[in-house]
Structure formats: structure tokens, C-alpha cells
Amino acid sequence: MAERGIVILGSGSLTRSICYSLAAVCAAECVVTVVSTTPSSSAEVCYVADVRAASSGTPVRFRALSADRYAAESISSILRQTRPRIVLNCASYQSPWEKTRSPSAWTALMNSAGFGLTLPLQAAVAIEAASAIAALDPPPLFLNACFPDAVNPLLKTLELPIFCGVGNVALLAASLRESLRPARGGRLQVLGHHWHLHTPDHAADEALAWLDGTPVREVGPLLRRQRAAARSELNAVTGHVTALLLADLVTGREVRTSLPGPLGLPGGYPVRIYGRSLALDLPADMSPAQAVALNSAWAERDGVSVEENGEVRFSAWASLAIRSELPDFPNAVHARDIPELCSRLLDLRGRLRRTRAASADHH
Structure with a gap:
């Protein structure tokens, strides 16, 4: 594998945020390849990132590649061509903020069933990417940005490679660092879940944090500004924190941080x-x-859990919510059946997206 090089799958808003920050903070000579099924989108990301890098005086460069689809064969071909040190997956079949931008009967179902219902849609591309990486020797480090709290355990049960995720607890840690403003070199440790992006109903269920080994009290109030911000805006923070991580990983520097999965x-x-x-x-x-x-x-x-034996269990309330549309939806499936369940959910989403959310009918 090349000593330094990053492949990012996807060209959505998180990829853009990562690349735009990476252009300014990466001091190492590195080529970042952005892979997308929409060539104009990846080309646009790389143009803006290259201009930012040139303006910032950093040696990182960006290039766009296209794939007809995010399948293991296509990804494998790209990885053999680019030989990266790191592969970061930012591609999935479900946007986390569709409910605010394009409300429909589908987003209403997600609201009632919980985000965990979207696990199959979040996992599909990650499974294809990990399958491609598993065939390489030596394999690049695989990082996943798509619901890593649940998708990464799923990859593990399938005996597919996964190094870590990005976002979620890393976003919590970044927000806590801003609130606490520890002295330079201060050691912040955070234990938390994707579920903690929202305020728990009970303070006892809050994320946990330690500063220089001492428990941080009242974590919830310290996260208030983050939780009040629009999720789409938070990608600017997640992208920047991820860029800092990637800049360290490409050089092999030691990193102490908090990461999902x-x-x-x-x-x-x-x-x-x-x-x-x-x-x-x-x-x-x-x-x-x-x-x-x-x-x-x-x-x-969060509505879904992945067991060590490969069983993916949806919560009772999530299963009950979706059975109004899919009466035979299972309480549990094996991880290897997730791609098939993804296809069923995509079909359902296509139908429900054409139906306005019930709440919209009363406006």
C-alpha cells in the first residue's frame, strides 16, 4: 500500500466538510481520492478542496473518481489503482436529516421507529467496502462514518475489517472540549453513543466524560449548545474533527481521542x-x-442492537412502528441478511416518500 493516501467513498455534505478542512490542516504530502456515483459532485468537491489547499499552502491534493455503483467489485478496482493507507466510508442510502429537509410518510415512520431502523440502509455500502478491503494484502485502515455505533459491530460479526468510526462520540468530545476549555495537553475521555446526540430523558442516562482522570459533572448542560444546533450545521464540526484525525493517521502519529465503533x-x-x-x-x-x-x-x-452472534435485534417499538407498513418485518435478522432487508426498506421508502407526512397535511 502507498505510505500516504486516503480514499473517501461518497461526496455528500460530510465528505465536503472533511475535505475542505483537510485541505487546510494536512501538512503531509497526501492524495485524497473522492469516489462518487455522481461524477460532477466528486469533481466539485475536489476543485474546492484543491483551491483551499493551494490557498493554505498545504501539500495535500485531491482527485475525483467515479463508480457506477458502490459495489465490492467497483471499490476493489479503485483501491487497487489508488493503493491508499486509509479508506473512509461516507456513503449510505439514508441521510440523517431528511426528516427536516424533505418530510414525508417515510420520515414520519423513522421518527416513530427510531434511527436504528435505518441500520440496513446505513450498512449496505460499508459491507461492500469492507468486503473489497478484506481481499487486499495488506489492507488499508477502514473507517466508517455511517452510523458506526451499530454498523461497525455488524461488520465485526461478519468477520469484515473495521478500524473505527468517526463522528458521534467524537462530536460529543469536541463539544465538551469547547465547553471545558482544558489546558493544552489536557486529557479528555468520553464514553457515549449516537443516541446521545439528543438529550436523554433522564440525566442518569447521559454520556460520561473524564478530564485528566476526574469525572466531569453535569455533562448534559455542557452539550446544550451542540444539541440546539441544526444537524446539518454539525457536519462542519464532525468534518473538521475527522480531518484532524486523518491528518494524524496518514503520518502514523499517536492519537488519543474518542471514537465510535x-x-x-x-x-x-x-x-x-x-x-x-x-x-x-x-x-x-x-x-x-x-x-x-x-x-x-x-x-x-436507539432502536437496534447487534449481538456478538450476528443477530441484529430491532426494539419492540421499532418493529411495531414499521409493521404498519411491512406486517412481516422481523424482530431480528442475522447480519448476513441485512443487504436483503436494505432492498425491502428502499422499496418501502420509495413508496412512502411519495406520501406527504401526516403533519404536513394540517399546515
Whole structure:
């Protein structure tokens, strides 16, 4: 594999935010390849990022490649051509903010069933990418940005490669760092789940944080500004934090941070990365078993959990909500059946998107 190089799958708003920040912060000579099924979109991202890099005086360069679809064969061909150190997946079949931009009966169903219902739509491209990476020797590091708290454990049960995710707990950690403003070099550790992007009903269910080994009290109020911001705006933060991580990873620098889905674990954890190795970096009063148990409990509240045996279980309320449209929707499926379930949900979404959300009918 090339010593330095990044392939990013997808050309949506998160990819744009990552590339635009990476152009300004990456001091290493590096080629970032943006792969999209919409050539004009990836070309536009790379143009803007290249201009930002030139204006910032950084040596990073961007190039656009297209794929007819995000399938393992297409991705494999691109990876053999580019030989990257890192592959980052930002492509999925479901936008997290569709409900605010294009409300419909589909987004109403997501609201009632919970975000966990979209796991098959979030996982489909990641499975294809991981399958392509598994055939390479040595494989690049695979990072996933699409619901990594649940998708990464799913990849692990399928015995597919996964290094870590980005976003979610990393966004929580960035927001807490802004609120706490620790001294330079201060060590912030955050344990949290995608579910914590929203305020829990009970303070006891809040994400956990430690600053220099001491528990942070009243985490919820410290996250108030983040939780009040539009999700689409938060991509500017997630993208920047991810760019900083990538800039460190391409050079092999040691990193201590908090990331979702490290090595396929559910939820998000403090981690230490050194070279191609990753380990949990938990505070002294938190064991790995305790941390996983907490994240597994938080996953239930998000509407879906992935068991070590490969069983993907949807919560009772999520299953009940979707059975109004798909009466035979299962409570649980095996991870290997997720692509088929994705196809069924795509068909359902196509039909429901043509139906206005019930609330819109009363405006």
C-alpha cells in the first residue's frame, strides 16, 4: 500500500466538510481520492478542496473518481489503482436529516421507529467496502462514518475489517472540549453513543466524560449548545474533527481521542491509536466490560442492537412502528441478511416518500 493516501467513498455534505478542512490542516504530502456515483459532485468537491489547499499552502491534493455503483467489485478496482493507507466510508442510502429537509410518510415512520431502523440502509455500502478491503494484502485502515455505533459491530460479526468510526462520540468530545476549555495537553475521555446526540430523558442516562482522570459533572448542560444546533450545521464540526484525525493517521502519529465503533465495538469510547494499532483508553474506574455494557444499553434506546452472534435485534417499538407498513418485518435478522432487508426498506421508502407526512397535511 502507498505510505500516504486516503480514499473517501461518497461526496455528500460530510465528505465536503472533511475535505475542505483537510485541505487546510494536512501538512503531509497526501492524495485524497473522492469516489462518487455522481461524477460532477466528486469533481466539485475536489476543485474546492484543491483551491483551499493551494490557498493554505498545504501539500495535500485531491482527485475525483467515479463508480457506477458502490459495489465490492467497483471499490476493489479503485483501491487497487489508488493503493491508499486509509479508506473512509461516507456513503449510505439514508441521510440523517431528511426528516427536516424533505418530510414525508417515510420520515414520519423513522421518527416513530427510531434511527436504528435505518441500520440496513446505513450498512449496505460499508459491507461492500469492507468486503473489497478484506481481499487486499495488506489492507488499508477502514473507517466508517455511517452510523458506526451499530454498523461497525455488524461488520465485526461478519468477520469484515473495521478500524473505527468517526463522528458521534467524537462530536460529543469536541463539544465538551469547547465547553471545558482544558489546558493544552489536557486529557479528555468520553464514553457515549449516537443516541446521545439528543438529550436523554433522564440525566442518569447521559454520556460520561473524564478530564485528566476526574469525572466531569453535569455533562448534559455542557452539550446544550451542540444539541440546539441544526444537524446539518454539525457536519462542519464532525468534518473538521475527522480531518484532524486523518491528518494524524496518514503520518502514523499517536492519537488519543474518542471514537465510535473502534474495532467493531458498539457505541463510542476513548481510544489510543499508534500506527496501525488501536486500543481502548478508558479511565481507571471503568473496565472494558462496563463500557461495552453501557453502550449496549444505550444502543437499545436507539432502536437496534447487534449481538456478538450476528443477530441484529430491532426494539419492540421499532418493529411495531414499521409493521404498519411491512406486517412481516422481523424482530431480528442475522447480519448476513441485512443487504436483503436494505432492498425491502428502499422499496418501502420509495413508496412512502411519495406520501406527504401526516403533519404536513394540517399546515
